[in-house]
Amino acid sequence: MRILQVKKNRLIKLAAAVALLITVLYVLFSQTRKEGVSLRSFSSELRKEVPRLVKGLGNFEPPATKPKEGPGEQGKAHNLRDDQQNDASQSLSEYGMNMACSDEISLDRSIPDIRMPECKHWDYPQNLPKTSVIIVFHNEGWSVLMRTVHSVINRTPDSMLEEILLVDDFSSKENLKGKLESYIERFDGKVRLIRNKEREGLIRTRSRGAKEARGEVILFLDAHCEVNVNWLPPLLAPIYRDRTTMTVPVIDGIDHQTFEYRTVYQAGHHFRGIFEWGMLYKENELPSKEISKRDHNSEPYKSPTHAGGLFAIDRKYFLELGAYDPGLLVWGGENFELSFKIWQCGGSIEWVPCSRVGHVYRGFMPYNFGKLANKKKGPLILNNYKRVIETWFDDKYKEFFYTREPLARYLDTGDISQQLELKERLKCKSFQWYMENVAYDVFDKFPELPPNLHWGELHNVASQTCMDSMGHEPPALIGMSHCHGFGSNQLLRLNAKGQLGVGERCIDADIQGIKLVFCRLGTVGGPWEYDEATHTLLHRNHKKCAALHPQTFHLSLMPCDPINTYQQWVFNEIHPK
Numbered sequence: 327m328r329i330l331q332v333k334k335n336r337l338i339k340l341a342a343a344v345a346l347l348i349t350v351l352y353v354l355f356s357q358t359r360k361e362g363v364s365l366r367s368f369s370s371e372l373r374k375e376v377p378r379l380v381k382g383l384g385n386f387e388p389p390a391t392k393p394k395e396g397p398g399e400q401g402k403a404h405n406l407r408d409d410q411q412n413d414a415s416q417s418l419s420e421y422g423m424n425m426a427c428s429d430e431i432s433l434d435r436s437i438p439d440i441r442m443p444e445c446k447h448w449d450y451p452q453n454l455p456k457t458s459v460i461i462v463f464h465n466e467g468w469s470v471l472m473r474t475v476h477s478v479i480n481r482t483p484d485s486m487l488e489e490i491l492l493v494d495d496f497s498s499k500e501n502l503k504g505k506l507e508s509y510i511e512r513f514d515g516k517v518r519l520i521r522n523k524e525r526e527g528l529i530r531t532r533s534r535g536a537k538e539a540r541g542e543v544i545l546f547l548d549a550h551c552e553v554n555v556n557w558l559p560p561l562l563a564p565i566y567r568d569r570t571t572m573t574v575p576v577i578d579g580i581d582h583q584t585f586e587y588r589t590v591y592q593a594g595h596h597f598r599g600i601f602e603w604g605m606l607y608k609e610n611e612l613p614s615k616e617i618s619k620r621d622h623n624s625e626p627y628k629s630p631t632h633a634g635g636l637f638a639i640d641r642k643y644f645l646e647l648g649a650y651d652p653g654l655l656v657w658g659g660e661n662f663e664l665s666f667k668i669w670q671c672g673g674s675i676e677w678v679p680c681s682r683v684g685h686v687y688r689g690f691m692p693y694n695f696g697k698l699a700n701k702k703k704g705p706l707i708l709n710n711y712k713r714v715i716e717t718w719f720d721d722k723y724k725e726f727f728y729t730r731e732p733l734a735r736y737l738d739t740g741d742i743s744q745q746l747e748l749k750e751r752l753k754c755k756s757f758q759w760y761m762e763n764v765a766y767d768v769f770d771k772f773p774e775l776p777p778n779l780h781w782g783e784l785h786n787v788a789s790q791t792c793m794d795s796m797g798h799e800p801p802a803l804i805g806m807s808h809c810h811g812f813g814s815n816q817l818l819r820l821n822a823k824g825q826l827g828v829g830e831r832c833i834d835a836d837i838q839g840i841k842l843v844f845c846r847l848g849t850v851g852g853p854w855e856y857d858e859a860t861h862t863l864l865h866r867n868h869k870k871c872a873a874l875h876p877q878t879f880h881l882s883l884m885p886c887d888p889i890n891t892y893q894q895w896v897f898n899e900i901h902p903k
């Protein structure tokens with residue numbers, strides 16, 4: 327009797343187990359099918375390539391949690407009351423972001439998981455390398471910096487996180503001093519803090535962080551980020567497979583006023599990093615040639631460059647590449663230096679759609695460059711660009727940069743012999759190779775530049791004032807103002823194809839007047855013709871000339887009258903001050 331009872335129990339248990347197994351398999355299978363990914367595709371690909379290395383596989387997806395309620399939870403916008411607006415605007419001007427708003431949002435807040443659904447089904451090796459997350463900061467707002475740290479702690483498998491290394495670039499704000507040491511004690515040694523003895527700028531501070539880090543992989547974040555669900559394994563897997571691959575997450579936006587988390591990318595579309603010839607960072611939709619190289623839309627893909635702030639790289643590899651060029655100062659151009667160096671010297675850059683990190687885009691840069699900039703910020707950044715192009719571009723391409731930024735020719739880059747030596751030693755390929763094989767889509771938007779026929783300040787003979795874009799964004803009328811000799815918004819260029827440019831923008835004219843417009847991507851031509859004898863500036867399509875109104879100072883096209891000094895213009899070349 328008892329035996330029978332036991333058998334019956336066993337049978338029931340067995341049947342239940344079988345039913346459970348079938349349900350689980352069904353759920354898994356239907357999900358996989360629905361989203362078009364075989365559950366193990368990435369890992370089996372990895373296994374083929376590094377069979378001995380892969381010990382086990384893990385998916386690392388966290389269990390689902392109940393949605394939290396509260397200000398800014400689920401990445402929603404948090405709006406302050408009217409009586410808080412003073413604090414809000416005060417903090418906005420001090421930090422470039424609304425710290426009054428940030429301070430009311432939990433450091434552990436939830437953000438929406440906006441990954442492509444198939445991202446949940448990738449498997450990764452269990453024994454991914456340990457990572458030092460390096461966050462350099464200079465006078466950042468406390469709650470924003472700490473939310474960055476908390477998000478990493480909350481959303482990273484402990485086994486992969488060697489440490490979070492905070493590197494203080496000589497901040498002067500009181501609350502970033504002693505309080506920081508005591509606050510990080512709660513992380514039981516996972517968070518380490520080192521401080522610069524003087525201001526080094528973000529570039530040198532990152533190189534220092536890389537040297538001091540203890541992890542096999544280093545991963546940089548700006549000090550105002552929030553990492554999203556399961557962000558790290560997809561960044562580490564490509565590095566694990568090939569240590570010369572650098573990986574970059576997709577960077578979402580966190581609003582600097584409301585801290586709303588939202589993506590800047592259209593679902594399912596992929597972008598990659600490129601540049602224009604003035605070395606401004608740009609993005610381009612992934613060319614079809616790259617799309618067709620992949621089996622799944624959530625797979626990593628190659629990118630010519632990256633924005634700069636957020637990426638992972640094998641620590642030793644980064645140091646073998648000389649870290650960042652130590653001659654680069656404070657801010658700017660280091661993203662290109664590293665990108666060109668990696669690609670030309672045999673490595674590659676991959677963007678990883680399944681890894682997403684939010685970044686607060688500030689309205690303006692709230693800090694100055696300290697002693698490192700004995701001049702204004704502009705020439706310092708341009709100088710960085712010049713070091714980078716003088717090291718990595720071939721002569722033909724250098725000309726495009728000097729055409730787009732004529733003042734750069736006169737800047738002193740300092741000594742780049744060490745950089746050139748490194749390039750030689752690592753047997754790096756030419757820029758031509760890079761443009762043809764990696765960054766070929768740059769040309770679609772930014773073709774080779776014809777030389778400038780004239781450039782400089784554009785003086786009006788009658789008024790002795792200069793055309794000025796006033797720092798506006800298109801569409802806007804071009805203004806006239808006192809000629810200051812610094813270039814920037816008064817530095818105009820007329821190229822051999824008739825395009826009149828100022829910075830990355832173009833100048834055209836319509837019924838309302840002479841205007842700042844977006845240059846037509848993929849073209850380098852324009853409607854203008856300058857007559858050196860009469861000093862008139864003709865608009866070929868309208869067959870009229872650029873004229874200044876003597877009373878209103880409005881700029882417009884008028885029937886050409888070469889004797890009228892209000893229609894006479896002189897390009898005055900200038901030199902850096």
Ligand code: LR7
Nearest residue numbers: 462463464495527528548549633634635636657658659685
């Ligand atoms: O002197 C400084 N010392 C620092 O430690 C100046 C800054 N910093 C810190 C700062 O606190 C922050 O944590 O360096 C980090 C980056 O400075 P940001 O946030 O002012 O830079 P950014 O976001 O305006 O600029 C982008 O370009 C820079 C060029 O040098 C860096 O590469 C930034 O990391 C980069 N940010 C991103 O790529 C995020 C995505 C933006 C886009 C597109």
Ligand code: MN
Nearest residue numbers: 548635685686
């Ligand atoms: Mn930033």
